[in-house]
Amino acid sequence: MLLLLLTQLLNSLAFAMLLFLLALGLSLIFGVARVVNLAHGAFYLLGAYLGLALGASLGSFWLVLLLVPLLVGLLGVLVERFLLRGLHGRELEQVLVTIGLGFILADLLRAFFGAAIRSVPPPAELAGPLFLGSFIYPKYPLFVLVMGVLLFLLVRLLLARTPFGVQVRAVTADPGMASTLGIQPARVSLLTFGIGTALAGLGGVVGAPMIALAPGLDAQMTLFALIVVVIGGLGRIEGAFWGAILVGLVDGFGRLFLPQLAMFLIFALMALVLALKPEGLLGRRLA
Template identity: 55%
Template sequence: MQLVLFQLVNSLSFGMLLFLLSAGFSLIFGVAKVANLAHGAFYVISAYLGLSITQLSGNFWLGVIGATAVGAALGVLLDRFLLSRLHGQELRQVLLTLGLAFVLSDSIRFIWGSGVRSVSPPAPFDGPVSIGGLFFPSYPFVVIVLGALVFGVMRFVLRRTLAGARIRAVTADPQMSSTLGLSVRGISALTFAAGIGLAAFAGAVGSPQLALTPNLDSSLTLFALIVVVIGGLGSIEGAFLASLLVGIVNGFGAVYFPALAQITIFALMILVIAVRPQGLLGRRTGNA
């Protein structure tokens, strides 16, 4: 029973990291209409940046804040100087972000090396916690709480604020939003920065959970795509639910069915697509 509960906590923690990653991906695609295949690379490079800032300052949370800020700034630069020149050219955007993923991955190898790096959880979350007489590592609970808080904040902003209403309007109908006087380009740029910032935050916060390697980005981008497909494009609630499902399936599959761990995740995606092509909480488009 302790093994099951231990794996459940780790799976939920991984699911929350997937939510932070996939929520940013879904936000960018929904508003800016960019399939950012460098999303996982921003996670990884931000994790390394957070590690360097932590080593220089001796403060883990300062590393998280710094890495998130740098990641969001990189998102602004990417959108301003590269993607804005390819507006409406989906194939070129995909190729650009795919090439950028390779550039970022090689940059990580050049700066930090290609070895595996591990990050220790910050005090006082670097030790075990006792719950009902059972001992668990405490940091996964921090990740779970942070993920839930980010989900609550995002849902409040998107559903209850004027900024959220503008984002939803641009997502639903950019042309009509422009006609009504909304700055579609500005909203898309800010949303892109926020999406990259979420990936950067996930990378910095998740570094004590996942060992850092330069080639981690491809698997994380794949996980983000799977979560978005399962949850439904443009649905933050769907991304949250799908992230938890994928985290649990991946966590328990890796322990009890290690040879089929990857297959179970794709099987879950195929099952959802077969039953609900628009995803768990996505909306049907077109005349269907």
């Protein structure tokens, strides 16, 4: 029983790290560009399918892990520049454009890769289980777990210490003031959008061996990411991190103990947070 719980704990945390990748991108983009990117799940799915296609032709998981986020991020940059920039300050219109874009991407992926469920094997180095005495656990989720935590620490450090990180924080706090200080919010916004979508693409590559690819996964992932940021609070990476862990745990243990109600537990959690603290657990009050 204890081993089962431990296994489920690790599973939940690995899934949580995947959610963190998504919520981090969503949160960064919202903070800087004030756009809620509802195409986020579609970018995730694009990353996953690109990973599948490139993995088959390149043969190296690590190369794919590097290449796919670049490609997806590039698409993100193009979207920001040519679709969203012109709608600056018109929140609703921007969100609607991302919704439309999400539907377009997801449908094109379905047309191209078919509607069949595809499962992706983990790379050879990370396949198979790890033996720790009587406890046996697959290597891959552990890799995702470690990567997620490292990424969280790295992004925190980058935001705190690098010039670009400072610019991102400045624009998040007050774009008008930031631009009087010589920061170009438009440029920061463009790069952040690229980074955010690249993170979604990375999530797709990393997540594919854990969650089988199928049409409709995009909407599911967008929804998960939204719930995480609503619970954790938008615009802060700590909110994305702890929100993801909370949602991951509730989802994982919900599936274990109340499989019929797992999804509703998450909605109940969201409702509870909204009732008590509408700005999210770690969020700042937004007008």
